[in-house]
Amino acid sequence: MEVRAARRSAVSSTEARGFKVAGREIVLCEVDGEIYALDGICTHEDLPLDGGEIDDGILECPWHGAQYEVCSGTVCALPATRSLATYPVRVDAEGQIFIELLD
Numbered sequence: 001m002e003v004r005a006a007r008r009s010a011v012s013s014t015e016a017r018g019f020k021v022a023g024r025e026i027v028l029c030e031v032d033g034e035i036y037a038l039d040g041i042c043t044h045e046d047l048p049l050d051g052g053e054i055d056d057g058i059l060e061c062p063w064h065g066a067q068y069e070v071c072s073g074t075v076c077a078l079p080a081t082r083s084l085a086t087y088p089v090r091v092d093a094e095g096q097i098f099i100e101l102l103d
Contacts, residue, residue: 001101008095011035016059018050022101026087029070031057035089036070037099043075043082 005021006028016027018040025040027049040049042061052062058076059068066080073084088100 002090002098003101005037005097005099008035008091008097011097012054014054016040016049016052016054018048021099024101026099027052027059028089028097029054029059031070034071035091035097037087037089037097038068038070038073038084039086042066042080043084044080049084 003022005026006019011017011028011030013030016029018025018027025048027038027040029036042049042063044064044066047063049061053060054070057070059070064079067077068084069076073086075081075083090098
């Protein structure tokens with residue numbers, strides 16, 4: 001199911017931006033001009049990733065410093081040990097971001 005998540009202008013290349021999408025916490029991130037959607041809750045302690053710093057394609061949890069690769073959700077640094085789920089993204093001509101949520 002494809003769901004509208006946000007406008008393109010709401011996404012940052014330096015900070016994860018959190019949104020509630022169809023009842024799920026999602027973060028949207030920009031890396032090299034591409035938009036990525038990941039689960040918005042850190043797998044380490046179930047805290048929000050909203051506001052986490054993005055540097056060189058790596059998202060750092062603002063709470064305890066766990067790091068994830070934005071493009072894949074893969075864990076890059078402890079204390080997290082489980083990767084984040086990622087979602088396919090489409091940006092339309094009007095700048096609306098849609099993500100594909102699998103049930």
